[in-house]
Amino acid sequence: MYRLIRPLLFTLPPETAHQAVFGMLGGFGALLGAPPRERPRTLAGLRFRGPVGLAAGLDKDGELAAFWPRLGFGFIELGTVTPAPQPGNPKPRLFRLSESGALINRMGFNNGGVDALVERLQRLTDRPCPIGVNVGKQRTTSLEDAAADYATCAQRAAPVADYLVVNVSSPNTPGLRQLQDASSLREIVGRTTDSSLGKPVFVKLSPDLEAEALEEAVAVAERAGAAGFIAANTTLSRPEGLGPRSAEAGGLSGAPLHPRTCATVAAVRRATRLPLIGVGGVHSVESAQALLDAGANLIQLYTGLIYQGPSLVRTLHEALP
Numbered sequence: 449m450y451r452l453i454r455p456l457l458f459t460l461p462p463e464t465a466h467q468a469v470f471g472m473l474g475g476f477g478a479l480l481g482a483p484p485r486e487r488p489r490t491l492a493g494l495r496f497r498g499p500v501g502l503a504a505g506l507d508k509d510g511e512l513a514a515f516w517p518r519l520g521f522g523f524i525e526l527g528t529v530t531p532a533p534q535p536g537n538p539k540p541r542l543f544r545l546s547e548s549g550a551l552i553n554r555m556g557f558n559n560g561g562v563d564a565l566v567e568r569l570q571r572l573t574d575r576p577c578p579i580g581v582n583v584g585k586q587r588t589t590s591l592e593d594a595a596a597d598y599a600t601c602a603q604r605a606a607p608v609a610d611y612l613v614v615n616v617s618s619p620n621t622p623g624l625r626q627l628q629d630a631s632s633l634r635e636i637v638g639r640t641t642d643s644s645l646g647k648p649v650f651v652k653l654s655p656d657l658e659a660e661a662l663e664e665a666v667a668v669a670e671r672a673g674a675a676g677f678i679a680a681n682t683t684l685s686r687p688e689g690l691g692p693r694s695a696e697a698g699g700l701s702g703a704p705l706h707p708r709t710c711a712t713v714a715a716v717r718r719a720t721r722l723p724l725i726g727v728g729g730v731h732s733v734e735s736a737q738a739l740l741d742a743g744a745n746l747i748q749l750y751t752g753l754i755y756q757g758p759s760l761v762r763t764l765h766e767a768l769p
């Protein structure tokens with residue numbers, strides 16, 4: 449089915465296609481039937497419905513939270529949300545590199561604010577799988593004051609979230625990645641865990657950190673109370689052979705990111721025994737298995753869903769160990 453729809457969607461600008469799909473699913477998502485049979489696993493004290501999660505950024509405001517589990521997602525991550533609503537960067541800010549199965553985005557945390565997401569989750573009656581809320585800082589908040597933004601979001605979201613994610617790795621909010629430095633990260637993770645009502649706090653890392661910086665970030669976050677890690681976010685690097693569109697500014701996701709994600713997952717695994725979610729470039733059973741082999745306990749995806757369609761989720765849900 450998706451093979452028929454995809455060429456039509458790909459004639460639209462990426463964000464328009466995104467909105468069209470959200471409109472359709474909002475209207476007809478209920479027709480998709482029940483979630484597939486559970487393949488449960490426990491991690492960080494949570495019972496996951498299966499090994500495949502929805503990565504942050506696809507449903508930032510939780511508009512389709514009721515619908516994703518029906519595709520076979522065993523957990524979903526909403527956000528990134530910030531304390532107040534913000535528009536993000538000017539459009540166009542999302543680009544397809546179709547020949548490479550990749551995207552470049554510089555969305556910049558466009559979102560409706562944490563309170564709107566919380567209200568939506570309060571109204572959600574059916575919650576078949578864990579829901580994570582990924583939080584970030586307001587664009588206008590200085591790096592010195594950033595920890596307060598994370599704590600505010602965590603405090604508001606914790607009552608309706610199963611886990612929280614500290615996003616210090618988006619390349620599209622100026623300076624954000626500097627928050628992975630030891631002193632900032634210590635304060636952010638400490639204050640977020642203090643505000644999380646005991647819900648596990650994951651830290652989402654960049655695939656562009658040097659080995660030493662990555663190792664230090666993991667150690668600092670673990671000591672400050674992190675329950676686990678997500679590796680990784682999009683990359684500012686540009687592997688060879690991506691074509692002219694690769695000159696767009698922003699974070700690269702999808703198939704070309706996969707080798708770098710595998711290396712990041714392996715490096716995080718060497719640095720800690722805490723739960724680890726692998727994300728980046730999953731587009732097949734083999735690419736998902738490679739992240740598990742590198743040391744991830746669960747995987748997430750975003751760009752693979754755009755290129756392969758929703759059937760990829762069920763395929764992975766059934767096939768992964």
Ligand SMILES: Cc1cc2nc3c(=O)[nH]c(=O)nc-3n(C[C@H](O)[C@H](O)[C@H](O)COP(=O)(O)O)c2cc1C
Pocket residue numbers: 503504505506508527528542551553555557582615618652680681682700701702703705727728729730748749750751752
């Ligand atoms: C358009 C777009 C928006 C994203 N927004 C967020 C976000 O708000 N927060 C976040 O932590 N990651 C965000 N990501 C990163 C994804 O969660 C994921 O880490 C990355 O895309 C690699 O996975 P993939 O190759 O399966 O897409 C975004 C990715 C894309 C393509």
